[in-house]
Amino acid sequence: AQSVTQLDSHVSVSEGTPVLLRCNYSSSYSPSLFWYVQHPNKGLQLLLKYTSAATLVKGINGFEAEFKKSETSFHLTKPSAHMSDAAEYFCVVSDRNDYKLSFGAGTTVTVRA
Amino acid sequence: EPEVTQTPSHQVTQMGQEVILRCVPISNHLYFYWYRQILGQKVEFLVSFYNNEISEKSEIFDDQFSVERPDGSNFTLKIRSTKLEDSAMYFCASRPAGPTEAFFGQGTRLTVV
Numbered sequence: 001a002q003s004v005t006q007l008d009s010h011v012s013v014s015e016g017t018p019v020l021l022r023c024n025y026s027s028s029y030s031p032s033l034f035w036y037v038q039h040p041n042k043g044l045q046l047l048l049k050y051t052s053a054a055t056l057v058k059g060i061n062g063f064e065a066e067f068k069k070s071e072t073s074f075h076l077t078k079p080s081a082h083m084s085d086a087a088e089y090f091c092v093v094s095d096r097n098d099y100k101l102s103f104g105a106g107t108t109v110t111v112r113a
Numbered sequence: 114e115p116e117v118t119q120t121p122s123h124q125v126t127q128m129g130q131e132v133i134l135r136c137v138p139i140s141n142h143l144y145f146y147w148y149r150q151i152l153g154q155k156v157e158f159l160v161s162f163y164n165n166e167i168s169e170k171s172e173i174f175d176d177q178f179s180v181e182r183p184d185g186s187n188f189t190l191k192i193r194s195t196k197l198e199d200s201a202m203y204f205c206a207s208r209p210a211g212p213t214e215a216f217f218g219q220g221t222r223l224t225v226v
Contacts, residue, residue, distance in 0.1 A: 032212040043219040044156075044204065051212040090156060094212070100146065100169050101206075101215055103156040 002027045004093045006104035013081045014112045021076040021107045023091030033074040034092040034101070035065060044090070050074060061085070086111045115139045119205050119218035126195055126225055134190045134221045136205030145188045146206040146215060147180065149173070156204070162188065195225045 007022035025031060035047040048059025055067040061084075065076045074091060091104040118137045126132050138145050147159040160170040160180055167180065179191045188207075192199055202222050206215040 032214075034214050036217075044206075044217040046214050046216075049214050100158050100161050102158065103148075105155040 002031065002093045002095045002102050004091050004102055004104035006089075006091050006107050008107050009105065010108045010110070012110045012112065015083055016080050019076075019078040019081045019085065019109065021089050021091075021109070023074045023076065023104060024072050025074060025091070025093045026072065027093055027095055029095045032094045033065075033067060034094070035059065035063070035074075035076050036090045036092060038088040038090065038106075040087070047076070047089075081109075081111050083111050083113065085109055115216075117205055117207055117216050117218035119203075119221050121221060122219065123222045124224070126223070128197060128225055129194050132192050132195055132223065134192075134203050134205075134223070136188045136190070136218055137186055138188055138205065138207030139209075139216055140186070142207035142209050142216070144168075144208045144210075144215070145180075145182070146208075147190045148204045148206065148217075149201040150204065150220075151198075151201045159190070159203075192223075195223075197225050199223060200225045 003026045005024045013019050033050040036044045037047050038044050047063050048057045050057050050067045058064045063078045065074055067074050089107045092101045094101045120135045145162040148156050150156045158171050160174045161168045162180055177193045181189050202220045204220045205218045208215040
């Protein structure tokens, strides 16, 4: 069985400051991990993915995440937040031998001017 | 760029009526999914479909729900007798073989009145 825990339900940052969204996972096998973003009234867009290659993964819009097996974590970071980063972020895990993607509860990011 | 398309974007239905939500996955993908997101809540897995049959389903996916891939291109979710609590955004997704991400449609917002 697989599961994801997003440790923060809401993160508020000032524009231009770093963003950190925390995600821990549980997986029986070697997982694939993803971060998706959902802007208001929009669908789910892939930010980045880890599928057993480099542990530091770069995504779109300046986001990156690091897979740490020893900590079972896949935290998402961005050095400098932009107003357009205000959205809901989902950490997602998929086992290699499983057919489904399991979503975390989501983290709402607000960016203050 | 190929994308998953869902129709309609918004559907309002009377309680007890049947609804069919339609999805056209990306053409060479092998795995198909339905997820739902009740307003303000997390994204919940409903069902996955592979090789023309359900590969996994959640507790939510009871006898009121069914899925079909009637013509090799469309992928439908049917709710036989809608309840008020079925009101949600329903997302269709597809993915190719291998440990890669799922591609999500823009969603169908179902409102049961």
